[in-house]
Amino acid sequence: MPYFPQLQSGATSQFPTRRRIEKRTVRAESPEGREWKAADGLWRRVEWRLELGGLTSAEWAAVEGLFHEVEGRRGSFTFLDPVGNLLAWSEELEREAWTKDPYLEITREVEDPWGTRRATRLRNTGPVPQKIEQALGAPGWFQYCVSVWMRSEVSGEATVFARTGTAAKNETVQVGGAWRRIVRPVKLTCADELVRFGIELGAGGEVEVFGLQVEAQGGASRYKKSGSRGGVYREARFAEDTLAVKAEGPECYACTVRVVAGL
Amino acid sequence: MSEYPKLRTGGAAQYPSVKTIGYRTEVLRFVDGSEQRYREWGGPVRRWELRLDLIDEEEWGRLEQFFEQNQGSFGGFRFEDPGDGTGYEDCSFGGDELEWELEGESRGRTVVVVEENRT
DSSP, X not given: OXXXXXXXXXXXXXXXXXXXXXXOEEEEEOTTSOEEEEEOTXXXXXXXXXXXXXXXXXXXXHHHHHHHHTTTTTSXXXXXXXXXXXXXXXXOTTSTTSEEOTTEEEEEEEOOTTSSSOEEEEEEOSSSOEEEEEEEOSOXXXXXXXXXXXXXXXXXXXXXXXXXXSOEEEEEEEEOSSOEEEEEEEEOOOOOSOEEEEEEEOTTOEEEEEEEEEESSSSOOSOOOOOSOOSEEEEEEESOSOOOEEEEETTEEEEEEEEEEOO | OXXXXXXXXXXXXXXXXXXXXXXXXXXEEOTTSOEEEEESSSSOEEEEEEEEEEEOHHHHHHHHHHHHHTTTTTSOEEEEOTTTOOEEEEEEESSXXXXXXXXXXXXXXXXXXXXXXOO
């Protein structure tokens, strides 16, 4: 499966980046001037406009290579939303997008660092480590950044992890009574196309978590709440059949790329 | 009916903000030069163009979620006129597209069009 490449910085895009959502509504006007609407509920399209500058020849070659591989608008590729949270249901950990071990107890509507009640309490009631994770159909070798706020009434530790079938990064963090944002860049060495991100608690462990976020870049940006749709788009396409590059100097290229994806 | 989301400041709009009030009138002109006019819509229709600068990811997230919930221009919601605070009970997004430009971390901008529904 082809992927939209990451730049050498580990990110997919640069500022400014545009993201547009499109829906579809049918409108009809009756003779007395009333307007009737019907929503095409299943139709949704997202378009990104990436303005890439200062590209090295290797970075440009990767973008150009993908464009040739999918033959312009014809073929599809996987695109990781550069301005979104890759995880789905970032605040609803009991949803089907998440896989949790049986002894892990989830309590919702716990007070979060912003004073609202959007955090979740995780409690391991079993005698062995228990985890909650979400699998993303994304390249295991990409640069990611996992971030999450944590605290615990009973000080303890939790493990933030990224795992594929052949590689893993586990980082155990000390969790105290105050909210703290844990930010962990992850870059695995593997060729797997499924990455699982999650949190593991030892026997009897208890933590409160908020703002789980995974981004395909080296650092964490501000937290973005996600719903049913995470930021991995497996059927993305180029929006145009042409791709122009501007050589601004030796080893310095610029291009504008438009990518579209449906549901 | 749901309510249009507020920004962090508690407001819904920033300057400059444009409000348009529109009627639709049909004019029939007869051969003798006289005219008959009648209205096509039941009343005035208001439209607000909200230009939002320096909005952060949380504000954008709320706006995007609200747009999705309303399925673009399909759904109706209550909108409070940012100019005079009058509440309009049945409004919708003016189009089926919502674009966000991120110029930097927490420096997003967008233009939202809200219009009153003709019922």
